[in-house]
Amino acid sequence: xxxxxxxxxxxxxxxxxxxxxxxxxxxxxxxxxxxxxxxxxxxxxxxxxxxxxxxxxxxxxxxxxxxxxxxxxxxxxxxxxxxxxxxxxxxxxxxxxxxxxxxxxxxxxxxxxxxxxxxxxxxxxxxxxxxxxxxxxx
Amino acid sequence: xxxxxxxxxxxxxxxxxxxxxxxxxxxxxxxxxxxxxxxxxxxxxxxxxxxxxxxxxxxxxxxxxxxxxxxxxxxxxxxxxxxxxxxxxxxxxxxxxxxxxxxxxxxxxxxxxxxxxxxxxxxxxxxxxxxxxxxxxxxxxxxxxxxxxxxxxxxxxxxxxxxxxxxxxxxxxxxxxxxxxxxxxxxxxxxxxxxxxxxxxxxxxxxxxxxxxxxxxxxxxxxxxxxxxxxxxxxxxxxxxxxxxxxxxxxxxxxxxxxxxxxxxxxxxxxxxxxxxxxxxxxxxxxxxxxxxxxxxxxxxxxxxxxxxxxxxxxxxxxxxxxxxxxxxxxxxxxxxxxxxxxxxxxxxxxxxxxxxxxxxxxxxxxxxxxxxxxxxxxxxxxxxxxxxxxxxxx
Ligand code: SF4
Ligand code: SF4
Numbered sequence: 459x460x461x462x463x464x465x466x467x468x469x470x471x472x473x474x475x476x477x478x479x480x481x482x483x484x485x486x487x488x489x490x491x492x493x494x495x496x497x498x499x500x501x502x503x504x505x506x507x508x509x510x511x512x513x514x515x516x517x518x519x520x521x522x523x524x525x526x527x528x529x530x531x532x533x534x535x536x537x538x539x540x541x542x543x544x545x546x547x548x549x550x551x552x553x554x555x556x557x558x559x560x561x562x563x564x565x566x567x568x569x570x571x572x573x574x575x576x577x578x579x580x581x582x583x584x585x586x587x588x589x590x591x592x593x594x595x596x
Numbered sequence: 597x598x599x600x601x602x603x604x605x606x607x608x609x610x611x612x613x614x615x616x617x618x619x620x621x622x623x624x625x626x627x628x629x630x631x632x633x634x635x636x637x638x639x640x641x642x643x644x645x646x647x648x649x650x651x652x653x654x655x656x657x658x659x660x661x662x663x664x665x666x667x668x669x670x671x672x673x674x675x676x677x678x679x680x681x682x683x684x685x686x687x688x689x690x691x692x693x694x695x696x697x698x699x700x701x702x703x704x705x706x707x708x709x710x711x712x713x714x715x716x717x718x719x720x721x722x723x724x725x726x727x728x729x730x731x732x733x734x735x736x737x738x739x740x741x742x743x744x745x746x747x748x749x750x751x752x753x754x755x756x757x758x759x760x761x762x763x764x765x766x767x768x769x770x771x772x773x774x775x776x777x778x779x780x781x782x783x784x785x786x787x788x789x790x791x792x793x794x795x796x797x798x799x800x801x802x803x804x805x806x807x808x809x810x811x812x813x814x815x816x817x818x819x820x821x822x823x824x825x826x827x828x829x830x831x832x833x834x835x836x837x838x839x840x841x842x843x844x845x846x847x848x849x850x851x852x853x854x855x856x857x858x859x860x861x862x863x864x865x866x867x868x869x870x871x872x873x874x875x876x877x878x879x880x881x882x883x884x885x886x887x888x889x890x891x892x893x894x895x896x897x898x899x900x901x902x903x904x905x906x907x908x909x910x911x912x913x914x915x916x917x918x919x920x921x922x923x924x925x926x927x928x929x930x931x932x933x934x935x936x937x938x939x940x941x942x943x944x945x946x947x948x949x950x951x952x953x954x955x956x957x958x959x960x961x962x963x964x965x966x967x968x969x970x971x972x973x974x975x976x977x978x979x980x981x982x983x984x985x986x987x988x989x990x991x
Contacts, residue, residue: 463790464723467782477730489741490760514652542659542750547758556744568710 488558493541495560495580498532498575504555505530509545509554518545523576523583531576536563607942611640616714616949618956622933629941634934641956649920654680654754654889657917662748664922665955667710670703671694671900672922673752678833679896679909680754684889690835690877692756697835698769698872699743699751700898701865705776706735707901708816708858711953712783715855718950719796724786731779738772741765756882767871773866780862787855797851801936801948804849811935814928815903817952820857821849827899839872851951858953888915900925902953926955 479486488494505522517538521531554571565571572582610621619640625633643665662673674696680718681687688696709732716724736746742765743749743758751757761769787793803813808821818825822845828836829843844860846853898905903925910919929952930977936948974982 459791459794460789460793463786463793464727467727468723477733489737489744491741491744493744511653512655514656540659540748540750541745542748543744543758544659544750544753547753548655558744567896 467493471514488561490558492556492558492561493543494557495536495563496534496539496545497555497557498534499553500530500532500550500576500580503530503532503549504528504551508548508550510545512548514542514544515540521584521587523580523587527593529580529583531574531579531580534573534575535571536573537568607903611637611947616718616956618954620954620956622945622949624937624945625940626942629714629943631937631940631942631945633943634937636934637931638930638956646920646922649652649917651916653915654917657920658752658754659750660740661920661922662750663703664924666747667707667747667955668703668900668902668905669748670751671898671905673750674700674834675898675900675905675907676909676920677752677754678898679894679907680889681883681885682894682896683753683909683911684754684885684891686755686883686885688756688834688883689880690838691760691879692881692883693835694839694872694877695757695759695761695824695881696752697839698761698869699739699749699757700834701869702735702742702769703720703749704901705865706732706739707863707953708862709735709776709899710973711858711950712787712855715947715950715953716793718946719793721790721793721796724793724981728779728783731776734772734775738769741768753882755885756880760881761876764802769869769873773869773953777863777866780859784856784859787859788852793850796944796947797855800851800944801940801951802848802850803932803936805847807930807935808849811932812928813903813932813952814925815901815953816844816857816861817903817929817932820846820853822847825904827897827904831897833896833898835872839868839875841868851947854951888913889917891961902926902955924955926952930954 503516503520505520507520510518510520515535515538517535517540519533519535521533523529523531527581541556543556546556574584604625605627607624607626608621609624611619621637621640623635623637624631626963644669645660649660653661656787658673658676661676662669664672674874677688692888709728713725713728713732716722716728740746740751742761743751751759780845803811803817805822808818808823808913813821813823814825818885824845826843827833827839837939844857844864846857846860889911891911893908893910896907896909905925906923908919912918932952933949937945
């Protein structure tokens, strides 16, 4: 039995660097595997919708805007995504990847969280096809 | 005139922050400082997660179930995956099973260190709380670099795991373990020698082995009372078959033994992770699994950081489960609080509660938030009608 068993820890800590970091002034590099924002490669995507089926958060929507030419538009709801990477695994074409350095995604404007990706012309086509009242963000 | 002898003084604690930052309601009848009767009311964090699994496919459910608990998320997914794999008649490759166990043990270490801090905080020993949490941060970084997420790691897939462990990552893990082992030795000596702290733990809330059996305690709480009960040993799963763990036991059964058992379990986890990393099985990390799971039902048991976690899974042959039932360790251990609390000082109750390492989210499960823009309040009538329509729509 002794008193103040952690006394030495406390004294030693006085001469050590603080364990906390002054974020956002001081940043550490994110690990390579960090699951950040989802990136989508329109050229690889075949519009199979497997990613949509497996996404647990309904964060993805895939629209086939032109079946004949395989033109696909993907809508990604950043605010719903749980960064589980299931879509990345589910995609057989490796069209989806997660950016390890894009993780500071908070914003005050909710509209910015709905991201429609794809060729400009395809996105426009989707906007034309969409029923009235649906607000499109690009 | 009121008969003063018959009046009872009841102290309600919770549902907000009953010693811990989670919801639960306790009522303690006291005579002076001594507790004479106690009752627990749970369910404040009930979120209907088991029901929600019935309207999601097998893959999506893994992520939902992982969110039953933020501290032991991996073990929930693991129990579920093992069960579904059993139903499908597929088993994950050995390398995947080894990675699963490594993540599970890393999770156990983070959970035990976190508990050490919380329990010390309940005892008023905030220095230990701060330092153990600082050290735990190193482990969180390891988990983040290994899996990509700090909390809900989503490491599993039905049929395997998402990632491999590279040589670099192996070294990172080993380095972190080395520091943590040093620190854990230090913490073990503190919790068994600091005079002030021992007055809060030694001889408090003592549970005999017979009592532990009767209440049905599980996990480290039971092992602190000398009950040899650990799913990893009794019914090895995943890579525990090839890499057996040693059972960590203590016989006294008071709060101090719970500290000793949990910290000693840390050493066993360090050893196991090192052993697996040294003898990693080679090969694939995923096995193909059908989208529709064969009809049937199964149970799956794993050892979560807090004790036995139990899953019942039933499939009707479609791409969604018919029924999933989860029993979490806190549910079993919670029963000990009203029993052990009786006869103790009221001031010791938070420590007795913290001693079982309670996790209320585990107990209660999840809700689904409608993602539309139309936030509105449902009347009772509308809710009832929705329920009727929901079931009518079912095949
Ligand atoms: S990371 Fe997970 S939640 Fe996010 S879009 Fe992909 S599957 Fe959906
Ligand atoms: S799974 Fe891949 S190929 Fe299929 S729709 Fe999604 S991104 Fe496109």
